[in-house]
Amino acid sequence: MDGLRPVSAARLLNLNRKIPYKVSNIDVGDFFNGFLLDLSEYVLKLTKETAVTAEERRVLEELFVLEAKKEYDPWQFTNGHDFYSALGASLRGDLGARRYAQTWGFEVEMHIRLAFTDADFKETHIFAALKSWEARTRYSVVSKRLH
Template sequence: MSNAMRDAIDGAYIANSIRMLRSHHRGSFLVVEGESDKRFFDWFIDKGACKIVVAYGRDKALDALQRLQTPPLGGVLFVLDADFDILEGRSPPSVSVVFTDTHDLETMLLASPAFEKLLLQVAKEEKVDKFREQHGDLRACLLRCGKELGYLLWLSRKDGLNLKFEGLTLGDFINEKTLLLNPAEMVKAVANHSQRLDLKGEAFLARLTAMHDDAHDPWHVCCGHHLTEILALALRKAWATNDRGKLDGSMVERMLMLAYDEGLFATTQIYASIRTWEALHPPFIVLR
């Protein structure tokens, strides 16, 4: 699907599509934010009982949720990224909305043993061991970088700055060998990338620094797409084997999904929440 087609889809379109699909599908609908979320859940759903609908954005999904209330349509479950809602004290807006355990599905994958499985298959063991000796726990290094980007994204959302993160060259502000991030260079790179040259001053950097709080769970601050891009950078450079030059964040996400099995999924809160929803909304089934 082209970007123009995705942009044309809105909450009304999604809600109307589900109402029309109900005429020949009496089972449940699982609404997810994006194509990568669909690929994740395709493996876990009961495909005879549940159909996945992609909303192409969190706001569009929430709009569709509201539109499906009047008149109410049963059997529709929304699985959405927790995003920054948990940090801001917001719960899911409906009993038919389930949040991810962490910021998003990608952070859930990285927090799981799928991360270690990926490293065993893709990274060079000697380089990983040396890096760990010099810089400490690998996840901690990823989270350290990801938190800086996460706070900047959070500030952008709070202040309506519309900063652009997709397509950033991470090597402009993250050291490829140590994975240490330079906050001032990060702000400069994102401001340039977003054509917001007014955000380069010390005052803006101070506002960003003031957002940091040790009480914030880094798994909720960090955006999964940022972390997989940082991991791809590490796998191309600091932890590289000889054939990883073209590895990017999207490829890393697919590898993590392949390394993530049903047993891991069954231990998560999101799994328990979906099972609870099923129990409260018979006869609708989502998971196999």
């Protein structure tokens, strides 16, 4: 998830209205290769419809890197859809030779969700971590059938 931290930073800055760019329509998998994010290409795509200079893009990259270095809980900082898109990109090259249609973020996410029975999922560390997070934040993300 560390490789996604600049994207997570961009999302956070966008959410806090510190940058005016729409980050939600960008597929991170398009900029992820060799387990690394091509931040320059990501920023180029992010600013494509705007009149931003190369220097302003460089400053934006630096802003994302600086924000990414701050201490955030990775379970809350990283967007799950971004994670699955990056994992899909890795399955196309670094982790395997899967076809593109089999590695879209939503496909990877769906298959991981289907890989566990409810009973198996309840035995995982991530289930315990989710339940702990729910208790701390009072948000609910785990299906009621698993309680």
